Amino acid sequence: MLSLPRFAACVTTVALAAGGLAAPATAAPPGTWTVSQRGMSAQVSLVDGTPRLAVTHGGRTVLAAAPVGLRTTGADLSTGLAYVGQQRRTVVERYDMTTGKRHHRESRLAELRLSLRGAGGARLDLVVRAAADGVAYRYELPAAATITGEASAFSLPAAAPAWLLPYNAWYEQNRVATTAGGAGTGEFGYPSLFQVGDDFALLTESDADGRYSGSRLSHAAGSGEYRVTLADAAVTARRTPWRTAIVGDLATVTESTLVDDLATPSKVRDTSWIQPGKVAWSWLSDHPSPANFERQKQFVDFAARNNWYAVLVDEGWSAEWVPELVRYARARGVEIILWFHWSDLDTAEERDTVLPLVRSWGVRGVKLDFMESDTQARYQWYDAVLARTAELHLMVNFHGSTIPHGLARTWPHIMSMEAVRGAENYPLPAGNPIQAFTRNVVGSMDYTPVSIDTGIQRASVAHEVALPVVFESGWTHFADSPEAYESHPEALRYLDQLPTTWDETRFVAGHPSGGAVLARRSGDRWFLGAISAGPARTMTAPLSFLGAGRWLVEVVRDAPGPRADVVRSALVRTARDTLSVDVPVNGGFAAIACRALPGRTTCDRELQHVPTSTLGVTPMGETDTPKGSSFEVTATFRTDRAVRDLRLAPRAPAGWSVTGAAVTRRTVPAGVAVSGRWTVQVGAGSADGYVDLPIVATFGTAGWSGRVHVEQAVTAFVPPPAPTGEPYVSDLPFVAETNGWGPVERDRSVNESGGGDGNPLTIAGVVYEKGLGTHAPANVTVYLGGRCTSFTAGLGLDDEITQPGSVAFRISGDGKVLFDSGVLRPGPAVPATVDVSGVRMLTLSVTDGGDNKNFDHADWVDARLSCQS
The missing domain is CATH 2.70.98.10 (Beta-galactosidase; Chain A, domain 5)
Structure with a gap:
């Protein structure tokens, strides 16, 4: 990499x-x-x-x-x-x-x-x-x-x-x-x-x-x-x-x-932290997958095998498991990018809360979506979010956005912008060539190319493989699944070699009406992409962009058969030659060229991989750590390949302190264990709730540029004050929350995806002042500390739904189910009274009733506890 x-x-x-x-x-x-x-x-x-x-x-x-x-x-x-x-x-x-x-x-x-x-x-x-x-x-x-x-x-x-x-x-x-x-x-x-x-x-x-x-x-x-x-x-x-x-x-x-x-010069002095690259993206090929931790790990494994830079986790991710996914990915040399609706960051308070949080998890970038406005107010939001992400060293992809206006010069951590009818809209191939002469002229374009098994499959496989050359994007988010790419190994072989940034770009041939051929140079290799729209034809590419001498040109073209893998052939050519390739309907081809040296048979370069490593930490599992308390942590690190410049140490959360020096080693042979021990104190200024104490090993290794980051975490629980009297749950801090659509709303219905956009809680025409508005699947956990005796609430589907939904409500104490409503449909609120004596953690859950989550706006109305004073 x-x-x-x-x-x-x-x-x-x-x-x-x-x-x-x-x-x-x-x-x-x-x-x-x-x-x-x-x-x-x-x-x-x-x-x-x-x-x-x-x-x-x-x-x-x-x-x-x-x-x-x-x-x-x-x-x-x-x-x-x-x-x-x-x-x-x-x-x-x-x-x-x-x-x-x-x-x-x-x-x-x-x-x-x-x-x-x-x-x-x-x-x-x-x-x-x-x-x-x-x-x-x-x-x-x-x-x-x-x-x-x-x-x-x-x-x-x-x-x-x-x-x-x-x-x-x-x-x-x-x-x-x-x-x-x-x-x-x-x-x-x-x-x-x-x-x-x-x-x-x-x-x-x-x-x-x-x-x-x-x-x-x-x-x-x-x-x-x-x-x-x-x-x-x-x-x-x-x-x-x-x-x-x-x-x-x-x-x-x-x-x-x-x-x-013409644009304003860069406002970012040090750009060494900015990293373009190839990105695996699951949303288009496997729409529910951003909510699935295990499926995202499969995309991480695929990215690691193929030396792709990152995985984009789109709408549906959960704060419950993203930190662990980041740790899993970074240990394999893969970074994580997270999707956000722009309204999640539309205030300075949100930008100052959410963005530092995800950066503390190790997230390297964000995809910001649905801005959909060219007003001055929205442009001022772009300015504000770009300034804050630059401060935090978070890279950015804008989706549902305006076009580039030179903004990537001013803010060089912009990796791409959408503003195109890309693969998620299932465009016809006839619309592809024109983008090379219009939209992509003015800046990086997040088209999300290379749909092999997903989408409408009207373009040939070679046409798809050529798109990330014809279409430039600092982050290229690939549209299909690991299984689709791995079933086309020659196509994947070419994609694995592709850079996403360039030293030179040349127009080779084409016209907006029917085809585009572009060549782009990275270092001493040229990559050629050719796409056509319409009938089968012979596409030609003059090779005048090549330098003097003889060049090995490896051509990737379509093979006979529906959705067959591409085939590769090698030729030796000079800048005086013209490449001619027969392409099918809506076809294309790609090529890679390098100097024809004695004994050279391919322009491919060996893929880089990080060593396989282990990092064991103690204590494992959840640890109760009241403010002011201290505890001991240990860690042991080893790897299957020699590493250099190892540093092993805890990273103290805000308000915490660590006693003990970082463990460092100039070299560590393969298989040799390195251990450390530290005392950690929870400060009076610590946040309440679950807090991860990361133990981090960073190191360099042969064949990998930059440092590898391996991390495990000790999960501590800092108890908030236990509730007293008869508080409403909507007035208590949440220890944890997940929601199927937007955030959990306090004293409002869930409505749409934005925070605070809910309506008055209303079930069967009755309006309730207090409660929680959720959307299946949802979980809300509050800390009781064993001080409460009963929980009461009314349960039902909010009247704001436009079509009938179905949900099931579940109440659990310390992991044990205390109440299950069974499947509920629109109707009056169903009362629930549950004994919670001795319960430390109370969890309120909603499932989708078994028929998907559409219209499952679930309300917990008048949700209240009875606790010791």
Whole structure:
């Protein structure tokens, strides 16, 4: 498993061009200004006070003059403007990325800043940049103002072919092939692609964050003009994002990094902790599996066998077993990523509670889902959650998200964003090639590729295997199961060799209408991916991207037979050759190329694996540890392979202290035991409830880059105050809780997945003030400390369900079942009274009644204890 180098800080060089100082206001105002870079030009005109902007490439008009400007509550800065002055400069930036088309970037942009004055002396700067791969402009105001809209637009020939995305705020529609004028009246999302003669123009935006609102393109049928429409009716800002047009041939568009070049430089100085890689993901192929600890261990084992970086545990995971899964995975060289609904982290308090907790478990990243908004408020949430995850060294994948706006340059721990109709939507193969020329141009794309046995299976197996080359994503979440991949060993062999980050990307062949062939280099190896949509054909790939000399090219193609494994063949070729491969309907192929050296028969590299190790700790099982108490722990570590730089020690939870030094060894031979002993004290500031005391061994070993982390935990229970009097359960702290949908709600129904979104508890028309709202399967445990004598509650299904459900309620004391309701369906609350004398832990459970968990909103109403005072 290869670690990325520590990335250098951004270096920016800004040079004022000769004569670039602001022109005096008394100078004769010119009517047209041009800014150019290597054949790419933007022309700004000011006619009768109305500014317009056009784009030419190689002398050819690609975007005709279209309106620019904006409107605020205080002024209309799109008309009646006068020229004040100009500045010109060249902006040269060198920076590194953790993801994307290539690690090392260098951009050179010519900049024109036009200062304009409107009615009442209102000022506006129009900042225009030209690069070899496109043009961008933005507006800057002297101070923050309330912006009510932009005049910004792009003008194209009505007959220009177009590939457009009907807008929704999660960008998961099918793209439509049409013309600029033939598209219907409506809104279209970025990026939108148009062809004007020999040139293509990809329209999007860059550097959009919480300082502004997101936008889309509005269009009237028959017109070639596309106007920028903001997500908010009004937004307070001083500066807008870049309105961006990537322009050139398909190679220029596909290889462009303009969106990143325009973005705010990185806010993360040390990126050594950021790790892209391949990720096993179970949700699509085995939908209930994220709730299944044992099934997730199988995905971990698969990832470990194949040297994949991580396992993503999607919706359904439980805090009861995730820490143990993390320990299991990290001992095998695999990291864990956890899914969250964005609303789980929509407040600063949640971000400051939940994120540090999962980081303390050893989780390395989070998938955040269902943001589904381009408003300024939601963009400010992105800013806040990215700042907090960066502080905690948690990497991020955004799902149900907006498109990339260069955000991965600003926050390099973003590993991917969805904003695509990916594999979970079972897209037809016809929609795949266009993504290489549109969505994936602007940033990493979480398509979740390589569906072999899952999904609709319309694309060939080789087409699927080629997708993670054609589609770039810093984390590539593979869509299928271990069993599917292992039943296709040649396909898996190729996937195991694939990197997910690249030193170079080249467009090789293709067209948005039917196919895409891309080559990407990692170190001294090239990977080639080719996908087609439509009839069987011969696909060709010129190998001019290869360097001089002879190359071993291993081609992976479809074999005859439905869903058969791919076959591999080896050829020796040079950069002057063209690769031709016959592909079936919706087919494709992949390849890997390396230098043809004497005796070399494959480009494959040996997979890395960590040693098998054991770490035994005592005491085992649950230990009662009141605040202020102390106890002794011991640990013994051994491994089946020699290791170096071993460190073995407990990691004290907050409020705890450890007496005794870490055990260290420079080298440890295979099979040799290393032991340690420590005294641990529970501090007065310790959290109540179950607390894990991790014992951690870290070490290095030959054939593995970075350190291996092996951990076991002593589980301690810090008793909270025992209840007294007649408290409601909803007013007590929970020792543990799990819920089948969203969190357990106190004094509210469960309703939807967000915390605090419940309705009044209502059973058969009766409203109850106190109780618990749960969703099967659910468990809530509270500490009684042997001080209570009885528990009473009403049990039933909440009236908020839209279809009948069925549940069974169970009450247990210290693991012994005290009450079982049997299966209940909608109806009046069923009373339950249970003797809990001497019970230390009371657990309230709900099961699904045997017919799945749909609509199983289960209420414990008036749930109350009778305890000693």
